[in-house]
Amino acid sequence: MGGRIITVGLFGIIGAAILVSLGVWQLQRLAWKETVLAEIEARIDATPVGLPAAPDREADRYLPVTVTGQFLEDPARVLVSVQGSGPGFRLISPFGTEGGRRVLVDRGFLHESIETVPLPEGEVTVIGNLHWPDEVDGFTPAPDIARNMWFARDVDTLAAHFDTEPVFIVAREMSVSDAPVTPLPVTSEGIPNNHLGYAVQWFGLAIVWLGMTAFLAWRITRRTA
Template identity: 50%
Template sequence: MIKRMIVPLILGIGGIAILVSLGTWQLRRLEWKQDVLSEIEARIAAPPVPFAQAEGPYAPVYATGILGGPELHVLVSRKQIGAGYRIIQALETEQGRIMVDRGFVPVAQVDTPRPTQTLTVTGNLHAPQDRNSSTPENDVEANIWFARDVTQMAEVLGTQPVLLIARSDTGQGVDPMPVATESIPNDHLQYAMTWFSLAVVWLGMTLYLLWRIRAKTV
């Protein structure tokens, strides 16, 4: 009986060890990711500087210029509100033309005229990672964008490939959607719980198999 139990016991202990180690590794990744998110949050909330002096993603900036002209409409959905569009426009500054993500308007208000205005926009520089394998290609002709592809948008609007995502109110019924860490995936805790759950299942299966072997030999 003992000889028949050796192989299942080795496989059981080995499998449990591997699954527990994977869960532990995910917990270490969770701690690392939380530190990264804390650093990003601190960077986002730092005092803004002129956009021409800022470097890197999430940099807090402000820019003054003439905001208006053609709009790009990026399709999004907001909880408890529904579908709508992000409004992307050019901001003409003394340092050149950049893009501003002004924020959200409902579908019914996307064609509402938004006159040109001179103002200071405060927000964060960002290169959004909106696109994944299931994201459709942007319909540039119909002005329906499914991702904020900065380079492509800059070519259409004739600006620098710089996107300032507003956290200040630019008025005219546009609700700012500031940069936040909520959009950054952090699933390590769920992954860890999955591995630990599989380890428990593996333990149960191993004990059941050993019990069956013992029962057949008694």
């Protein structure tokens, strides 16, 4: 009996140690992710700069920029639901800068009950952040161009549709009113950070593992008593 108890005990301790180490690793990942999120938030809130000549999708992601120019065409409508507001659309408009560039501007949210909204007229200064949203997967429907119904902010497809650079600015504010459109600026809220939950799961499994080990040891002693 003693040998079996020792084997079960070792098995339980080793298994629990592995599970605890995975929990500790997730806590380390949590600290790393919180540092990354703090850096992203600081970058988002930094002082806006001029639009880079050739923005890089990784190096310039979340970069605050300011551009001046004119909105050129009616926007693409990207289906979205906003908590507290319900379903509606993000309005993505082509924008011509003073320097002759054509880029994309995400103007914000328009509730589905509003049929049309005029383009801001004249010279407009837009302050926002560069972004290349990753919203397309194998289940995303193709846009219904005839109905102007889009299902994701697919920068490359939108740029091809409007003949712009694949440069995407999510507006934070404008020099003119764009009501009833509500800006939906870039934040770090949508970036997943589930490491604490994973750590709790691993630690919980370690406790269950030890409990099962203790129960098995108890059963062995009962059978041999």
